[in-house]
Amino acid sequence: MQEFTADLKHRMRGVWRDAELVDPNTHNNKLATNHSWFAIPFSRNERMPINVPRYLHLDLSKHVMRNVSKFRLRAHTLRVEAAAWLEDGSCVCDQCPGEDEHVQNEVHALLICQDHRVRELRKHFSFLFTPFFEDFPPAVQPFLLQQVNNQLVHNFLSQQNN
Amino acid sequence: MRGHALADRPHTSLWLAKTYVIPPGMYGSQVWGTGFLQAGRELSSPLSTLHLHFWNGTLGVKQSTTNWAVLRECGHEPLQFYWFRSAVNSMLNTNSDTLRRVVQTDLNLQPRSSACWTAQLLSASGTAWV
Numbered sequence: 001m002q003e004f005t006a007d008l009k010h011r012m013r014g015v016w017r018d019a020e021l022v023d024p025n026t027h028n029n030k031l032a033t034n035h036s037w038f039a040i041p042f043s044r045n046e047r048m049p050i051n052v053p054r055y056l057h058l059d060l061s062k063h064v065m066r067n068v069s070k071f072r073l074r075a076h077t078l079r080v081e082a083a084a085w086l087e088d089g090s091c092v093c094d095q096c097p098g099e100d101e102h103v104q105n106e107v108h109a110l111l112i113c114q115d116h117r118v119r120e121l122r123k124h125f126s127f128l129f130t131p132f133f134e135d136f137p138p139a140v141q142p143f144l145l146q147q148v149n150n151q152l153v154h155n156f157l158s159q160q161n162n
Numbered sequence: 163m164r165g166h167a168l169a170d171r172p173h174t175s176l177w178l179a180k181t182y183v184i185p186p187g188m189y190g191s192q193v194w195g196t197g198f199l200q201a202g203r204e205l206s207s208p209l210s211t212l213h214l215h216f217w218n219g220t221l222g223v224k225q226s227t228t229n230w231a232v233l234r235e236c237g238h239e240p241l242q243f244y245w246f247r248s249a250v251n252s253m254l255n256t257n258s259d260t261l262r263r264v265v266q267t268d269l270n271l272q273p274r275s276s277a278c279w280t281a282q283l284l285s286a287s288g289t290a291w292v
Contacts, residue, residue, distance in 0.1 A: 001247075001250070001251060001254070001255075004247070004250060005247055008243055008246055008247065009239065009243065011201060012204060012239060012240060012242070012243055014201075015230050016230070016234075030228045030231060031228060031230060031231060034228070034231040034234070034235075039231070039234055039235070040234075049237060050234060050237040050238070050239070051237060052173060052176060052235075052236065052237040053235060056172045056173045056176070057173045061170070062170050062222070065170075065172065065221075065222065066221070066222030066223070069221040069222055069223050069235065070222070070223050072235065073221070073223050073227050073228065073231050073232060073235060074227075074228070074231075075223040075224050075226075075227045
């Protein structure tokens with residue numbers, strides 16, 4: 001029976017194995033985004049239950065908790081999601097002052113966007129960024145110029161600092 | 163929920179749901195749940211819709227949020243997982259002679275009818291383990 005349960009779990013996790021093959025930087029796929037950047041990895045032992053993200057255990061206000069959930073599950077209004085119902089249907093960031101056209105997704109908002117408000121936020125919370133991104137001097141250039149690999153993004157988003 | 167402000171503590175809701183929502187959601191599923199056990203039908207039953215509605219409300223996200231991601235965020239398996247396990251468990255580990263005979267009769271019926279629950283269970287498991 002235990003083997004059957006493990007097999008059943010394995011079958012149900014097929015959607016995540018498919019998502020693993022998709023790169024969220026190049027494809028607008030919600031499952032792939034969640035799996036690569038946000039979700040807690042499954043235990044190798046398939047009998048183990050799925051772990052719940054740490055923020056759900058923290059003493060945060062309901063408003064903050066909901067915003068974190070929305071951000072992690074792509075239920076937000078960044079352009080990558082809003083493009084589906086916007087008239088122009090464009091995913092390109094409308095906040096970046098430069099000529100470059102970047103897709104406005106979660107990683108863009110956190111690390112790459114050059115809008116002055118998020119730059120100020122990154123400066124203010126520079127201690128969260130510097131351990132992970134060496135070429136990220138918050139005082140001089142609080143943004144990255146290129147995409148970072150998915151594992152680094154996952155590590156950054158999974159850091160435990162509170 | 164309101165008296166203890168549990169709505170502000172989603173991890174408590176997650177544990178309470180595991181204790182109080184899953185068992186009623188499995189009641190009699192050995193009989194009525196076999197139609198929902200096929201791969202690809204994990205989230206297609208009305209109960210699964212209610213289950214996901216509850217999680218979306220707990221997390222405070224819109225109802226159109228990706229179902230699989232919501233379940234994983236909440237650390238839960240789809241209800242189908244519990245139904246499947248319960249159906250197989252009741253078939254293999256029953257100590258009721260009557261139920262054993264019913265299963266045997268249903269198994270004999272299975273080559274002629276795809277609507278009987280043994281046929282649905284076999285079709286869902288994809289293997290001839292009975």
